[in-house]
Amino acid sequence: MNRSIAPQFKQISDVSLPEISKRQLSNGIPVYFMESENDDVVRFDIVFKAGNWYQKKPLVSAMTNGLMREGTVTMTSKQIADKIDFYGSHLQPYCEKDNAGFVLYTLKKHLDKTLAILSEIVKNPLLSESELEILRLKSKQSFNVEIEKIAVASRKLFFESIFGSENPYGYNLKASDYNSFTIDDVYDLYNSQYVYSNCYILCSCKDIENDLKIIDGYFGDKFGGGEAYCGDFIFQQTDSQLIISEKSNALQSSIRVGCPSIDKYHPDYSKLKIANTLLGGYFGSRLMKNIREEKGYTYGISSSLYSLHRSGFFMVSTEVGADVTNETIAEIYKEIDLLQTKLVKNDELFLVKNYMLGEMVRYFDSIFNQFEMVKAVVDFNLGMDFYEKRIADIKSVTPEEILNLSQQYFNNKNLKTVIVGKK
Amino acid sequence: MIDFDRKILDNGLVLLHQYDKSTSLAAVNILYKVGSRNEHPNKTGFAHLFEHLMFGGSANIPEFDTPLQLVGGENNAFTNNDFTNYYITLPVDNIETAFWLESDRMLKLDFCEKSLSVQRQVVIEEFNQRYLNQPYGDAWLLLRPLAYKEHPYSWATIGKDITHIKDATLDYVKEFFYSHYAPNNAIISVVGDIDFDTTVSLVEKWFSDIPFREISKVIIPDEPVQTEKRTLEVFRNVPSDSIYLAFHMCNRTHDNYYVCDLLSDLLSNGRSARLYQNLVKERQLFSEVNAFITGDIDAGLFVVTGKLNPDTTMEIAEKEFFNELNNLKSTLVDDIELQKVKNKVEATFVYNGVDVLNRAMNLCQYEFIKDADMVNTEMSRYNRVTSEHIKSIAEEIFTEENCSVLYYRKNNNNE
Numbered sequence: 024m025n026r027s028i029a030p031q032f033k034q035i036s037d038v039s040l041p042e043i044s045k046r047q048l049s050n051g052i053p054v055y056f057m058e059s060e061n062d063d064v065v066r067f068d069i070v071f072k073a074g075n076w077y078q079k080k081p082l083v084s085a086m087t088n089g090l091m092r093e094g095t096v097t098m099t100s101k102q103i104a105d106k107i108d109f110y111g112s113h114l115q116p117y118c119e120k121d122n123a124g125f126v127l128y129t130l131k132k133h134l135d136k137t138l139a140i141l142s143e144i145v146k147n148p149l150l151s152e153s154e155l156e157i158l159r160l161k162s163k164q165s166f167n168v169e170i171e172k173i174a175v176a177s178r179k180l181f182f183e184s185i186f187g188s189e190n191p192y193g194y195n196l197k198a199s200d201y202n203s204f205t206i207d208d209v210y211d212l213y214n215s216q217y218v219y220s221n222c223y224i225l226c227s228c229k230d231i232e233n234d235l236k237i238i239d240g241y242f243g244d245k246f247g248g249g250e251a252y253c254g255d256f257i258f259q260q261t262d263s264q265l266i267i268s269e270k271s272n273a274l275q276s277s278i279r280v281g282c283p284s285i286d287k288y289h290p291d292y293s294k295l296k297i298a299n300t301l302l303g304g305y306f307g308s309r310l311m312k313n314i315r316e317e318k319g320y321t322y323g324i325s326s327s328l329y330s331l332h333r334s335g336f337f338m339v340s341t342e343v344g345a346d347v348t349n350e351t352i353a354e355i356y357k358e359i360d361l362l363q364t365k366l367v368k369n370d371e372l373f374l375v376k377n378y379m380l381g382e383m384v385r386y387f388d389s390i391f392n393q394f395e396m397v398k399a400v401v402d403f404n405l406g407m408d409f410y411e412k413r414i415a416d417i418k419s420v421t422p423e424e425i426l427n428l429s430q431q432y433f434n435n436k437n438l439k440t441v442i443v444g445k446k
Numbered sequence: 447m448i449d450f451d452r453k454i455l456d457n458g459l460v461l462l463h464q465y466d467k468s469t470s471l472a473a474v475n476i477l478y479k480v481g482s483r484n485e486h487p488n489k490t491g492f493a494h495l496f497e498h499l500m501f502g503g504s505a506n507i508p509e510f511d512t513p514l515q516l517v518g519g520e521n522n523a524f525t526n527n528d529f530t531n532y533y534i535t536l537p538v539d540n541i542e543t544a545f546w547l548e549s550d551r552m553l554k555l556d557f558c559e560k561s562l563s564v565q566r567q568v569v570i571e572e573f574n575q576r577y578l579n580q581p582y583g584d585a586w587l588l589l590r591p592l593a594y595k596e597h598p599y600s601w602a603t604i605g606k607d608i609t610h611i612k613d614a615t616l617d618y619v620k621e622f623f624y625s626h627y628a629p630n631n632a633i634i635s636v637v638g639d640i641d642f643d644t645t646v647s648l649v650e651k652w653f654s655d656i657p658f659r660e661i662s663k664v665i666i667p668d669e670p671v672q673t674e675k676r677t678l679e680v681f682r683n684v685p686s687d688s689i690y691l692a693f694h695m696c697n698r699t700h701d702n703y704y705v706c707d708l709l710s711d712l713l714s715n716g717r718s719a720r721l722y723q724n725l726v727k728e729r730q731l732f733s734e735v736n737a738f739i740t741g742d743i744d745a746g747l748f749v750v751t752g753k754l755n756p757d758t759t760m761e762i763a764e765k766e767f768f769n770e771l772n773n774l775k776s777t778l779v780d781d782i783e784l785q786k787v788k789n790k791v792e793a794t795f796v797y798n799g800v801d802v803l804n805r806a807m808n809l810c811q812y813e814f815i816k817d818a819d820m821v822n823t824e825m826s827r828y829n830r831v832t833s834e835h836i837k838s839i840a841e842e843i844f845t846e847e848n849c850s851v852l853y854y855r856k857n858n859n860n861e
Contacts, residue, residue, distance in 0.1 A: 024651070026506035026550055030542040032517040039470070060468050063796050100727070104718035109786045111793025130793055157730060164733035164753065167685035171581040272683070274574045306522075307515050319567030322575050342575050374516050381518020384537050388471040389800045 035380040038414055040407050041393045046235055049243035054224040055401050056231045059390040065134050065234075066127065066394050068225045069145060069242070070402065073123035073216035075191035076254045076332070080208055081200040084191075085118040086158060087212045092116060093154035096147040100154060103140060112137045114144075120192055121332040122402065124222070131229075135237055142241035150213060152206045163201040170198075173277035174342055176268060177443040181279035184266050184439040185336055190256030192331065218247030225398055227390050258283070258334065260439070268443045276348040276444025280355050281338035282437040287330040287403050293416040295432055298425045299328040301375050302362060302433075303339055305382075309358050310339065318354070320347045330403070337433065345445040352440060359438070362429040366422040379417045383410070448799070448821050450809060451642045455650065457658045458630025462809040462818050463645050464637045466802060472538035472638025473806035476548055477814055479633075480626035481528040482605075483598040483666055483744065491605020494525040495569050495614060496622055500532065502561030505554035510547055517543045525603050528743040529814055535803050538638045542648055548634070549652035552627060557620050569611050573604050581684045585854055592678050593692045593747055593850040597669040599740075628659035635809040635818075637802045669694070669745060675846045679853040686733070687754040689763045690852040693843045695739060695748045698815050704827045705839045706739050706748055711787040712779060712836070713737035713750065713770065718786070720770055721752070731758045731766055743815065748843060760853050774840035778833040791828050 044056040078084040092114065093100040107114050112129035114137070125144070129137045169175045179195045186193030224242065228234040260283070285292055296304075303310040303326025310324045324341035339359075343351045386396050400409045450464045482493050500523065501510045514521055519536030534544045577583045587602055594600035605611055634653075636645050672694055696702040714721045714737040721735040732752040740746040750771070754763050798804045805821075812820035 032540040108716035108718040111789040161733045274579045319564040322572040378515040
């Protein structure tokens with residue numbers, strides 16, 4: 024046996040994508056079902072246009088979302104927690120830049136009972152002032168810890184630099200913002216955003232008809248009353264290309280380099296994802312090879328392309344030894360420049376294509392992974408053809424296309440650099 | 447019920463296999479029975495540094511990652527106090543590539559200066575990123591040597607002193623490899639749409655010619671019984687005070703392990719748990735609380751920790767934690783509350799079983815602890831725990847003389 028010769032392998036030709044069944048509740052709420060072989064567990068998400076974009080003051084979206092489970096008309100906060108825990112379920116409120124909602128993991132046998140609790144939280148939350156004060160204090164304390172982390176601080180500065188501070192995508196939260204809103208702001212956001220006509224539902228299940236009936240029983244009425252607020256903001260990049268926040272005792276610097284970019288609706292999105300993967304999207308990427316495996320400057324470096332509802336962004340992230348901050352930034356720019364000036368060799372592109380096809384297999388492997396993938400397109404009113412195009416694009420992309428896309432979207436003139444630590 | 451098969455190769459390598467026809471993804475996991483508890487006190491952090499070196503190329507394959515990425519695979523690894531774990535997921539059609547790669551680095555690593563010098567630097571940055579340049583990041587580096595005086599759990603996997611990593615030599619890398627990395631010191635598990643016979647023949651093809659090796663048998667000292675309360679106070683640039691209480695508890699295979707695990711769940715698993723409800727919600731003394739067990743193979747720690755709200759003093763924080771612990775000694779837990787934490791454990795088993803990689807990791811870890819069949823029997827051991835067990839273990843371990851306390855205070859002159 025010759026160990027230096029690799030075994031034969033098959034190129035991945037097919038990735039089996041799950042089918043989504045789109046149904047409606049009596050009130051018109053769309054429900055996206057994913058059929059699962061596994062009948063023991065269910066994931067259920069209810070998603071509202073109630074994220075940061077829809078708040079009139081900083082933090083109100085997150086605080087409203089967090090406060091909803093702290094007591095309803097019929098149950099106290101503790102009773103809710105007791106029941107959810109007793110059923111072995113996980114109920115997680117979440118608030119992001121665009122959406123806010125609830126993620127529920129439960130054993131199938133407890134689906135009915137946990138949905139009963141969730142529907143109370145969504146439709147009849149108490150939103151009490153005393154619970155708000157507890158949440159306010161707790162959140163402020165954890166903000167104070169988080170903001171000490173250089174990676175958190177640099178990410179916030181980065182969003183501010185590419186989107187501007189006059190909108191919820193870019194606004195850089197301050198500790199004092201925790202004292203700037205009242206329970207009335209919470210009522211206002213709840214009334215306008217947590218309305219039946221402003222949401223959708225995703226559910227993994229084995230028996231669609233049966234589960235649809237259960238869900239309709241809890242969420243099928245015309246709940247909520249207000250008129251949805253759409254948010255009306257402008258994006259305005261900051262002027263400076265380089266943003267530095269010095270930390271006197273920093274052992275490391277946190278670096279972000281990037282720019283606003285295209286969103287999922289753009290036809291170039293999939294192929295630009297491939298260019299990004301080459302640069303910093305996997306362990307064997309150019310940035311990892313150069314800055315970690317060759318130079319040992321960092322424990323990790325990556326780049327990502329991410330789409331929001333109203334914009335997208337490209338971002339390189341790393342934490343490096345403070346003494347090699349400038350060297351690292353120079354290398355990041357060098358690698359970005361190389362993508363725009365030299366055609367990628369076929370070997371490397373072949374490697375990235377195979378890696379990305381394998382990644383698609385992984386992304387669609389278990390029901391929980393599938394769920395994330397489906398949510399990521401449903402949220403943009405896209406369907407599985409988004410991933411069919413991605414797979415076709417991975418197979419067909421050429422070195423020339425990578426070069427052109429990199430020139431177009433990773434242009435040095437647009438890139439912002441953020442350093443938190445030492446320059 | 448997880449059906450799995452086991453085969454032990456002549457060289458001692460244990461193979462565990464679970465057939466799963468529902469997925470085109472396969473998981474291959476290898477556990478080496480070496481962790482930071484097997485390190486020499488003057489060469490700490492080595493098991494973890496070594497994990498990094500395992501990706502620097504082996505006898506016949508210059509690079510580990512690239513050939514795997516080429517066939518659509520992904521991999522990573524982690525090290526803890528007890529073992530080092532390497533894992534791969536890839537399309538099942540290409541599973542042989544995983545065996546080829548893993549067997550070659552089990553056979554012989556490519557011992558090279560360049561890889562050593564780069565990975566030394568990477569690990570130092572990891573140390574900075576995760577432990578030093580992070581609020582509260584060094585708490586565990588302080589708590590361990592407070593709680594352990596003899597046992598090697600007194601240092602963290604990253605090492606007790608970064609100079610140990612800086613001073614690592616290639617000779618010692620070789621010595622470490624041959625005394626810990628061997629088929630007879632490893633467990634491999636495979637989960638995917640591949641039958642047992644095919645798996646056995648592929649594993650034999652690639653692993654059976656790797657020789658049995660003598661494993662270094664350094665005696666790991668038992669930790670002497672702690673007889674008086676230990677305390678340590680430090681000041682750091684952090685936004686709020688934090689407190690850590692560590693109590694010694696039993697080892698992983700003892701029946702009381704399950705009692706301790708449920709005890710920690712009663713205190714802090716979920717929002718209904720006691721510490722959160724009483725001390726965060728009701729009295730608002732803390733912004734964050736947690737109780738957990740370290741889950742180590744040898745006698746481990748039961749840890750209770752919290753971040754204090756601005757008006758809470760350390761004295762009150764400690765007193766209120768002890769109050770909660772004392773309640774567990776004085777009053778039997780009622781049936782509903784006990785059933786709640788058991789339900790949570792059961793649900794967690796079900797959630798964890800969804801993923802092929804989790805299943806593969808669990809098989810190896812249980813086999814390492816004692817027997818892979820624990821994946822099927824663990825729940826019954828939790829179910830046997832009664833309110834009386836809870837009370838009696840609480841009485842046994844939650845005492846002042848069994849406790850190490852770390853007072854992690856914020857600097858008043860926050861620069």
